[in-house]
Amino acid sequence: MAEPFALGMDLGATTVTTLAYHRRYGVLVRTRIPSRVSDGPAATLKRLAAELKRVRALSEVPWAAYKAVGLGAPGPLDLKAGLILKTPNLKGWNRVPVARRLRRAVGLPVLLENDARCAAWAEFRLGAGRGCRDMALLTLGTGVGGGIILDGALRRGPDHSAGELGFVYLDRNPGAPRAAFGLPGSLEALASAPALVRAARASLGRGKTGPLWRLCQGRPASADAAMLHRALRLGDRHATAAWDQAGQALGLAAASLINALNLERLIFGGGVMQGGGRELLSRIRRTAKAGAYPQAFRRCRIGAATLGPEAGAIGAAELALGDPA
């Protein structure tokens, strides 16, 4: 029997990425639409189902050749029941049975998985993690997500909540920066895109000169990620300070993960890496080297994700296809 196709979908807070995927032929069709999750679950699910049908039609492959749909979504999820639970990234969503609804709409089994774990699985099978057995991916975007693969298996844990690397803590001080969730000093509070912008804005408030000051026209509150990336290239000290903060926090998290788990690869992806990845990686490596056991550090290659923003949808499709025949 011919190997089947799968539809992969990544439901982000702002964008939905959908693709038609085959293990041999790769990605046949890819689309991106705004997710508009604030419309509420019912309207969003209708749009997701329509998009799956559209991508299937664009692929010109009959439904019968499709085995399943893989859906990556922000956690926390109930994977067994196929529910999106209450989550800060999808406001107003609570115990939404996405898997069942989409299955009914498109007539294929739907596998739900955490979005960052999908991306980690894609990098492991097809990207920067190829050829290793033990790795973690950290995605640095609006939030910080993660996925851990140990002995070649995706770590889910008994409640399917493993891999939340944005809530590893690196600063025990009560005044440390904090994210929407958890205690101060989490990785998400120190190294997400908003954390970088916050750090640069705070730095601007203390010294009103340099490229970033000019780019934001003297209004720190209007400084954004794109300006930061440009300013970083120009050697701006405010952008540099933000990168130093994130790089050090990520480096400590890397050292902690290497010491705890003895990984072969630590891979960083997400929007923050696209804008200033090289600068971040050098900082991460420097701190990780100083904080990790030497032999464990030597084993671990620290690098950038290679599959880009499609990783989540590709991983969802890969997982939906299941083990190779």
Added chain:
Amino acid sequence: MAEPFALGMDLGATTVTTLAYHRRYGVLVRTRIPSRVSDGPAATLKRLAAELKRVRALSEVPWAAYKAVGLGAPGPLDLKAGLILKTPNLKGWNRVPVARRLRRAVGLPVLLENDARCAAWAEFRLGAGRGCRDMALLTLGTGVGGGIILDGALRRGPDHSAGELGFVYLDRNPGAPRAAFGLPGSLEALASAPALVRAARASLGRGKTGPLWRLCQGRPASADAAMLHRALRLGDRHATAAWDQAGQALGLAAASLINALNLERLIFGGGVMQGGGRELLSRIRRTAKAGAYPQAFRRCRIGAATLGPEAGAIGAAELALGDPA
């Protein structure tokens, strides 16, 4: 064929624990001798071999009924080659082939394993971890060690260096307390026995009253762990401050581990727990609850190790016996 016996030995920085062990009959004989590792590897190994022979004789079980020796030792180790590598806890030891030397001396295969991982395995099989699949043990003593069990298997990693939970980082500030190894802000720098003593001494320097001040007769430098434990029971604020620091750091580490790995049990052992375990656990739970994802936190039971200081030697013997027939 009858189930075999094993000798289990835990080589600590100050004490060697040795025992004769059988899966059905438990611990038959146990001894403790000073390790005197500063005598150097050759003299120490001779003493270890003599102790194994002595315990075998005390067990009144013939050599033929013994299958193997399990040896727990402080990391880093090269498990495949059976070497103790250079380590801060065994000064002057470097690439010492302990497994081969002991095997030659006693005529049994010798399995070398990290001491904290041995203790974790013992707790998993026979102690506080019984009945779960995913757990971590943290041992709080002169140093902080750890062992992680995932899906029922001891996590070693490609270089056998996994589980070094003393070097998970909780304070990114350069002025944070530091241990003998790594960067400032490690768990070992914040929650080991010496870290507690350091914190209490620093607190004494700022306020020269209370039970601990009287116990140490006004000399903070002479305050030790035993005084701290007594003072803690008396509600002393310096001891309380030290426990607050350690409990918060351990709670953040617990939250990080729960978020990253979705564990069913987090178990704390070692000398620090014997002196003030209940007080520490309540602090750990409070911080972990505030920092972890709710559903993952609810799944995880946080508690004390139950096997005491023999855990390492028992785990070493258990591992040496291998999978049950």
